[in-house]
Amino acid sequence: xxxxxxxxxxxxxxxxxxxxxxxxxxxxxxxxxxxxxxxxxxxxxxxxxxxxxxxxxxxxxxxxxxxxxxxxxxxxxxxxxxxxxxxxxxxxxxxxxxxxxxxxxxxxxxxxxxxxxxxxxxxxxxxxxxxxxxxx
Numbered sequence: 001x002x003x004x005x006x007x008x009x010x011x012x013x014x015x016x017x018x019x020x021x022x023x024x025x026x027x028x029x030x031x032x033x034x035x036x037x038x039x040x041x042x043x044x045x046x047x048x049x050x051x052x053x054x055x056x057x058x059x060x061x062x063x064x065x066x067x068x069x070x071x072x073x074x075x076x077x078x079x080x081x082x083x084x085x086x087x088x089x090x091x092x093x094x095x096x097x098x099x100x101x102x103x104x105x106x107x108x109x110x111x112x113x114x115x116x117x118x119x120x121x122x123x124x125x126x127x128x129x130x131x132x133x134x135x136x
Contacts, residue, residue, distance in 0.1 A: 001135045006062050006070040013073070014053040014061045020114065022066035028097070029063065029071050033134060037096030041087075043112060044123035055079055055127045070135050078128040084108070085120045094128065 007013060018028035018040065031037035046052035055061075055076045065071035080091065084105070092104035112118035 001070050003062070003064075003068075003070055006073070006135070010060050010062060010073055012059065014059070015064055015070075016052065016061060017064045017066075020111065025064075025066040029065055031096045032063070032072055032074075032131060033136065038130070039091065039094035039096070039126060039128045041082075041091075041095065041108075041124045041126045043115070043117055044125060045117045046115070047125075055125060060132055072131055072135065073133040074129040075132050076127055076129050080126040082124050082126055083120075084112070084118075084122045084124060087124065087126070091126050 001009075003015070007015075017025045018032065018037070019025040028037060042052050042055060047054045057076050057079060060073050060075045062070050063072040063074060082088075082091070087101070087104065089101040089104075092098060092101045095104065098104040098107060109118055112122065
């Protein structure tokens with residue numbers, strides 16, 4: 001399915017990728033497809049800078065694969081405002097990327113440092129989602 005076709009099927013959808021490199025996008029998209037990943041988080045700094053769109057409960061968004069083509073459609077089910085320092089283990093584990101809160105912190109710290117926005121007190125929006133459609 002092309003992006004234009006996916007956007008026509010899901011009017012009002014935003015597009016995004018899970019991750020910031022082709023390898024990470026492929027890995028995280030696979031985790032979503034397997035059911036291991038059912039949550040994610042967005043840095044408020046990225047929203048404020050226009051690099052990310054704020055998640056909205058009930059909105060269906062299109063996750064792009066590493067090739068930039070539509071991979072999945074997700075629907076936001078729940079949002080929690082938190083900070084890097086106050087992220088809970090239950091929320092971190094729901095992201096399906098790590099086996100502990102400490103592992104989540106190490107990986108996400110590296111990710112946010114690559115983006116140049118890391119701070120212990122940085123604001124995050126944690127998002128629980130469901131997969132609506134898989135274009136694979």
